[in-house]
Amino acid sequence: MPLVVFDLDGTLIDSKRDLANSVNAMLEHFGRPPLAVETVYSYVGNGAPVLVRRALGGEPSEQEAAEALQFFYAYYREHMLDYTVAYPGVREALESLRESGARMAVLTNKPVRFSEEIVRGLALDRYFFRVYGGNSFEHKKPHPVGIEALLKESGETKDGAWMVGDSAVDIKTARNAGIAAAGVTYGFQPETLTADPPDLLLDDLREFASAILAS
Numbered sequence: 001m002p003l004v005v006f007d008l009d010g011t012l013i014d015s016k017r018d019l020a021n022s023v024n025a026m027l028e029h030f031g032r033p034p035l036a037v038e039t040v041y042s043y044v045g046n047g048a049p050v051l052v053r054r055a056l057g058g059e060p061s062e063q064e065a066a067e068a069l070q071f072f073y074a075y076y077r078e079h080m081l082d083y084t085v086a087y088p089g090v091r092e093a094l095e096s097l098r099e100s101g102a103r104m105a106v107l108t109n110k111p112v113r114f115s116e117e118i119v120r121g122l123a124l125d126r127y128f129f130r131v132y133g134g135n136s137f138e139h140k141k142p143h144p145v146g147i148e149a150l151l152k153e154s155g156e157t158k159d160g161a162w163m164v165g166d167s168a169v170d171i172k173t174a175r176n177a178g179i180a181a182a183g184v185t186y187g188f189q190p191e192t193l194t195a196d197p198p199d200l201l202l203d204d205l206r207e208f209a210s211a212i213l214a215s
Helices: 016-029 037-043 048-056 062-079 090-100 112-121 145-154 168-177 205-214
Strands: 003-006 103-107 130-132 161-165 180-184 200-202
Touching: 003 145, 016 037, 016 048, 016 062, 037 048, 048 062, 062 112, 090 103, 090 205, 103 145, 112 130, 130 145, 145 161, 145 168, 161 168, 161 205, 168 180, 200 205
Parallel strands: 003 103, 003 161, 103 130, 161 180, 180 200
Antiparallel strands: none
């Protein structure tokens, strides 16, 4: 059975509102106007430091960016499960894959402590043998180091491995690691999937489980 590595935000969980609220709370704290929620969503995917810098706009100083990031982390940790939920079909898909014997893990650019707490808070932790975040390795996605570590830990081969995500970052991660890629259309940045199309395009994660189990 395959190794399936999932992105988190925009793939397994709908965290848009909590992320947008946290970014705008940070901007308000620093005396800046709020951003449209769609704008915040477009900044997600490359880790919190990039998200905060993009939200601040212009060229913030290192001190300003660091203080803003610290505020964002503190606020988000208190509010990251206010509105965040698993997308429809996610639990059913994960259950089907688990019953089939697939090994599953999470690889996200979100800090690992937040990722673990969200996965646990939504009762999804039983499906994954590992949750890795953007600070788990020296490099974030799309660097393949996270996939390489999970392949080694699971004992699976590249031929039987998939990366499932909602953006070009996830597809590039899969390509860099030499494994198959699936993209979901319901996430934060589905428009980025057109430049480098995934091997499988999904409107619902249950479609992935069905396709994998039928192969």
